[in-house]
Amino acid sequence: xxxEFDDEQALLQATxxxxxxxxxxxxxxRHPDEPLPRDSVLELLGMxxxxxxxxxxxxxxxxxxxxxxxxxxxxxxEFPPDVSLTASANDIIGLRLLDGGSPEIVDRYLxxxxxxxxxxxSSISEPDAGSDVTGITTRAERHGDxxxxxxxxxxxxxxxxxxxxxxxxxxxxxxxxxxVVGRLLIDREQSGFETRDLELMGLRRHHLGEVVFDGxxxxxxxxxxxxxxxxxxxxxxxxxTLLGLMxxxxxxxxxxxxxxxxxxxxxxxxxxxxxxxxQSMIVEMATLIDTSRYLCYRALDLLDRGVEARMxxxxxxxxxxxxxxxxxxxxxxVHGAYGLSTEYPLEQYFRDARMLTMPDGxxxxxxxxxxxxxxxxxxxx
Ligand SMILES: Cc1cc2nc3c(=O)[nH]c(=O)nc-3n(C[C@H](O)[C@H](O)[C@H](O)COP(=O)(O)OP(=O)(O)OC[C@H]3O[C@@H](n4cnc5c(N)ncnc54)[C@H](O)[C@@H]3O)c2cc1C
Numbered sequence: 247x248x249x250e251f252d253d254e255q256a257l258l259q260a261t262x263x264x265x266x267x268x269x270x271x272x273x274x275x276r277h278p279d280e281p282l283p284r285d286s287v288l289e290l291l292g293m294x295x296x297x298x299x300x301x302x303x304x305x306x307x308x309x310x311x312x313x314x315x316x317x318x319x320x321x322x323x324e325f326p327p328d329v330s331l332t333a334s335a336n337d338i339i340g341l342r343l344l345d346g347g348s349p350e351i352v353d354r355y356l357x358x359x360x361x362x363x364x365x366x367x368s369s370i371s372e373p374d375a376g377s378d379v380t381g382i383t384t385r386a387e388r389h390g391d392x393x394x395x396x397x398x399x400x401x402x403x404x405x406x407x408x409x410x411x412x413x414x415x416x417x418x419x420x421x422x423x424x425x426v427v428g429r430l431l432i433d434r435e436q437s438g439f440e441t442r443d444l445e446l447m448g449l450r451r452h453h454l455g456e457v458v459f460d461g462x463x464x465x466x467x468x469x470x471x472x473x474x475x476x477x478x479x480x481x482x483x484x485x486x487t488l489l490g491l492m493x494x495x496x497x498x499x500x501x502x503x504x505x506x507x508x509x510x511x512x513x514x515x516x517x518x519x520x521x522x523x524x525q526s527m528i529v530e531m532a533t534l535i536d537t538s539r540y541l542c543y544r545a546l547d548l549l550d551r552g553v554e555a556r557m558x559x560x561x562x563x564x565x566x567x568x569x570x571x572x573x574x575x576x577x578x579x580v581h582g583a584y585g586l587s588t589e590y591p592l593e594q595y596f597r598d599a600r601m602l603t604m605p606d607g608x609x610x611x612x613x614x615x616x617x618x619x620x621x622x623x624x625x626x627x
Pocket of ligand 1: 367368369370371372375376377378400401402403449454601602604605606607608609610611614625626627
């Protein structure tokens with residue numbers, strides 16, 4: 247049993263860490279803590295494209311980077327979450343088009359998503375439907391060769407600047423009265439819709455917004471079916487785990503700053519790191535981070551080996567995102583009032599980490615999915 251990266255992975259880690267410090271962090275530092283303008287987001291996409299991030303899960307023979315999950319995880323651990331979240335939309339939506347999109351849709355959009363010429367966003371959540379996607383009320387009614395879409399979405403990634411949105415819509419109900427939910431690719435140039443950014447506590451350079459579809463006409467050919475692509479399930483499980491590694495990124499930043507601060511800051515004539523209670527905080531942070539990393543890379547390694555690691559990916563997401571909230575909060579404590587000052591990055595790490603327990607299944611939903619795997623009984627509904 248080996249618990250370390252091989253030489254190639256170690257090289258990728260070193261290269262990505264260096265690139266993040268030299269290019270990505272200074273780029274983000276030049277932009278205030280608010281949604282990045284479209285040009286800057288496209289520039290960021292261009293910066294991470296050579297790492298394969300825009301098409302990591304799209305197979306190589308279809309023009310994608312076709313990366314293994316562990317290597318992708320290394321990039322998500324090393325790059326700031328503002329960057330990774332942005333890149334992941336093109337990657338995931340590109341793969342989704344391959345699963346159930348018509349050849350025309352794939353030809354029209356996939357190459358531009360891979361090249362980072364256009365930007366994608368995901369519109370699933372609604373004011374009254376979050377964890378329970380079957381509760382969505384945004385309707386798509388067929389009229390001739392179009393669908394007419396009416397409804398409202400919230401927390402849609404990139405919606406104010408995206409060229410295309412992949413929206414979950416209610417197509418009707420089945421024999422038992424349950425919602426039939428489909429996915430429509432909605433192109434801003436073809437179909438009009440209103441958007442606005444919503445302000446959230448963290449990840450403020452990322453765009454999460456509201457979309458209003460009011461009689462929005464979408465060509466019927468933009469309905470994305472369910473093609474049963476085998477790699478799609480693995481891709482969702484990978485995504486969950488990648489959110490865990492985004493959290494690890496923030497936790498590690500906060501921890502590194504805390505270790506340095508504990509050695510340098512003096513009170514009562516000693517470095518504060520000499521006090522046992524401060525050491526206890528540092529030790530707790532280190533242990534939470536190590537555990538998170540092992541859980542995340544275990545899940546990714548299993549996925550690379552073809553195991554459907556449902557329980558392991560949920561454990562990784564649940565544990566690592568909650569751990570990052572705790573670590574970033576402890577980091578503020580180690581820094582005293584400096585930790586709360588907006589002149590230092592600690593409070594931002596905390597705000598950013600706090601965001602990650604929600605998307606792709608909240609902590610509670612992850613726990614229920616783990617429970618279902620263990621007990622064989624679903625407590626979700
Ligand atoms: C950073 C970020 C990015 C996001 N990106 C997108 C995006 O790109 N596209 C998009 O459509 N949405 C996105 N979202 C929204 C996200 O998917 C939802 O926040 C998430 O699905 C939870 O839904 P909700 O917020 O409505 O909470 P709710 O589902 O209303 O949950 C509220 C509380 O109830 C709990 N709960 C719900 N059901 C159960 C249950 N069965 N058992 C126990 N507890 C339960 C939840 O865990 C939570 O604590 C994003 C959110 C964030 C924070």
